Amino acid sequence: MPVNIGMARLSDHLLLFTVVIYSLAMLAYAGEIAYGRRRGKATAQQEPELALAGVAAARGRQRESAGSAGPGQVATGAGGSPVTDTDTPPDAVPAGPWIRAALALTTIGLAAHVLGIVTRGLAAHRIPWGNMYEFVTAITCGAVIVFLVLAVRYRAYFLGLFVMVPVVLGLGLCATVLYTAAGPLMPALHSYWIAIHVTAAIISSGIFIVAATTTVMYLFAERNAARVAVGSHAGGVMQRLPKPEVLDRLSYRTVVFGFPIWTFAIIAGAIWADQAWGRYWGWDPKETWAFITWVAYACFLHARATAGWRGRKAAVIQLLAFGCLMFNLIGVNLWITGLHSYAGIS
């Protein structure tokens, strides 16, 4: 069936519109950080103490002194911090006008994004992830969805700016360097496994992007907290970041969620490779880097789960793992040739 040119054009326009709207959303998130409401001074001062209460359950003991200091303080501690850690907002500040504007823009952008992907699929009469342009478009969409879920569930609005930066960059690359016209799939991709393998890769990559941005924020917040602990003046903007422990844990949970999906993507890829290439594993560059990425994330999880590493060391491992993921996506697609070359870029 020939490509539906009108649909293809509609898809291109929708995705351009998406980039514009996301950029505006990014500005609004930045506006929140620059001009939004501050957390109350009093709360801010109590923070190191409260944070401790929330973090490691095992450290509850350290708060003995806090407990006996007076009912008032205990009450605040109890009400404020554990909540943060579990299911409710890491950021106690209610959504201000900047955030509301940013969220509205993000939602509009996401709607256009999803429509852009759907129309692309309609234009080419197939699932729209057959080349790198479509793949990156879908991954960024996944990242925005994961962000919105976290924003709704954990009120993690603060992530907005940090997630929008890579998303806008990725879509920008799509519109320029990676752009590939809509067309049918190459025969190698004629298989229902594309819906399984690539979808899993897209979802897990989207999740890992959000986890990595959370970790970058964590590193900022942690440095700020260290400064505050030493008594030096904390940067005004830094003040608005959530507590490092909260970010650390949010990021860890996000990886825990994404890792099994990534593993599934690799196994599905292996099954497909057995169908398409006659072997389930052959150390093709993409396979090799998928394996390296898997090991790196497994090391991160293991370091936290059994070795009890947390904080900066674990964060660095996670960012390394994310680097491998990105290298597989960008480096392997563009600079290394292998069987798995569907980027469609020449």
Add this chain to the structure above:
Amino acid sequence: MTGARATGVADQAGQDAGQYLPKDGAQEETAGQPAKPFGIMGWLRWCWRQLTSMRTALVLLFLLAVASVPGSMLPQNGTDPTKVQQYISQHPLLGPLLNRLSLFDVFAAPWFAAIYLLLFASLAGCVLPRAFRLAVSARAKPPAAPRHPARLPFGSAYRTTQQPAEALAVATRLLSGEGFRLRTGDGWVAAEKGYLRETGNLLFHIALLALLAAVGLGALFGYKADILLTEGDGFANTVADYDQYHPGRAVAPGDLQPFTIWLDKFSASYIASGPLRGEPSSFAASLRYQQQPGTPIRRYDLQVNHPLNIDGAKVYLLGHGYAPQFRITDGKGRLALQQAVPFLPADNTDFTSEGVIKVPDAQPDQLGFVGVFLPTEVASDGQLSSAFPAPLNPAVSLVSYAGNLGLNSGAPQSVYQLQTSGMRELPIEPRPLFPGQSMKLPNGVGTVTFTGYRQWISLQVTYDPGRVPALISAILAVFGLLLSFLVRRRRLFVRVHPATAGQDGADTAGNGTEVEFGGLARSDVAGGFEEEFVALTAAIRAAHQVTQGAAAGQAPLDESASASLGSTAGQGSVSSQGGTASAGGTASTDSTTATGATASTDSTTGAAASTGAAESTGAAANTDRK
């Protein structure tokens, strides 16, 4: 590792909580200890312990990942030997060095094998003893409760009006109902849960071993073979018929499945217009095959992603190309060659293909040709080129040689290369020949006719008995990994003492019980034990019919307990609701309720304070009902 972490927790707990912490099978208990080697045996044992420690296994896994990096960056002999040669000749210094280090054969290199064999040994040595230990601990009971459970990292203490025996029975029933494994003693119960964590961990390791074994199975008993098949031809699954054949170490030629395959027709379609013009859109090869001599012949439409499975051997469509057909007569006018000669695609977008025709039977001179096949010939200022991959206007162009092909010299020759050392190029202007056209060679050495073309496909036949075991192992490994990440091992302890009179004036001796409740979890990184502990506390308190009467200012039984619960009181509303509900239930007898309300000294100050509003409402409801 175990030691370090346990101590850390104990420090924070201000008590020897470490000894109550569930042991984690994921952590070696031996490697952390300094070894005292006695002679050679001691050293060997020490080495074995080091090798089989979890940390070593992890390091090896990590090394395996790092070691595979060069395999993805440098050209590899296994996939593209010509690129390797190119690389070596372009880097005269570095190339040979890398070659010596097997860096062009990373995945077959001895050092790569060393890493995974060590990993295999490490896993085996780690898993077997642990499986044994797990089997033993499968029936093991949790340790006896500490003297003061409330001083564990999570703790709570309160009073109930129930008698000690009853209070204990209530708690035991509740914990048992929650699926905890129990051990009871005089005035205490110890409960443990989350054994699946170790099981999952073990499953993961065993599955990893099985995965490596499955890969080994394939390498021993599997084979891989390639063949190029032209339309109208067939081949049998025998070593002799294949162009390339790579048997596993334990495969004998007689083990090959006795099937035969014929290629009737191959068809490819390409995108005809638009920006993706020339990209292929589908390939299909219509085959006939016979499972073994004497069985019926079946048809199969072979496509990429749809291999043909015959007796466990899979046949894949790997590539395709054109085989122009020639009819060549020699200098004596005799027919010297009439066949389709496969040409290899030199350009995958327009399918310009190159090939060599050797005519050893030609006399008096042998003939040889180097040719180009253009599926859609277009003339552009003297340059021959193809505009489209489909055969819309097929043409060949030949450079002709006469002389000695050198086939009898004994040295093996590629069918795709012409050895021109014993030949002379014939002085004839190359021009494109279209189907049916002939070219007379100078000096009467012969005539070439391009009669048409056929298509060929390249097939790969693989047999790998390890593929299904590998898949099952991979799935089990993931499943085990999930269990070990998501399940947490935790222990809870309840201790009851008869409440002593005097600590609380209104109480009479023997009329109440002090309950201490504590718990701890190992590797609760994803969080969640807090919530579980709070919910369980609430449930047990409710079962103990404790009402929330204690005001924030009241002296707690155990201050530290209040502090530790303070950190968990985010769920305070849950626990207080439980308390309120039960208070409602016990409100029938005035005196009991009243006593209960004042007597149950609630130490969980944080919770009480934070949910003060809810508490007072509960109390009010109580009063109302009275």
